[in-house]
Amino acid sequence: MLDVSPLGRALIIAGIVIAVIGIAVTFGAKLSWLGRLPGDVYIHKKNLTIILPITTSILISVIISAIFFLLNRR
Numbered sequence: 604m605l606d607v608s609p610l611g612r613a614l615i616i617a618g619i620v621i622a623v624i625g626i627a628v629t630f631g632a633k634l635s636w637l638g639r640l641p642g643d644v645y646i647h648k649k650n651l652t653i654i655l656p657i658t659t660s661i662l663i664s665v666i667i668s669a670i671f672f673l674l675n676r677r
Contacts, residue, residue: 616674637659638654638656638659640656640658640659640662641658642657642658642661643655643656643657643658643659644656644657
């Protein structure tokens, strides 16, 4: 296999993350359910809106953890 330096690996991962963010921004309208999952807290008062995306944060954390787990397997 190729010997990849830590800097090279970090740059590859950063590039993938930037590409994923770009795709998410491009297709953001189709991801409108993200942040509105059951378990997300949404409080709307007269002059105040509070959004606590608890379930969305857990889902994103699980997905990112799975990606890093698969990248670190040898």
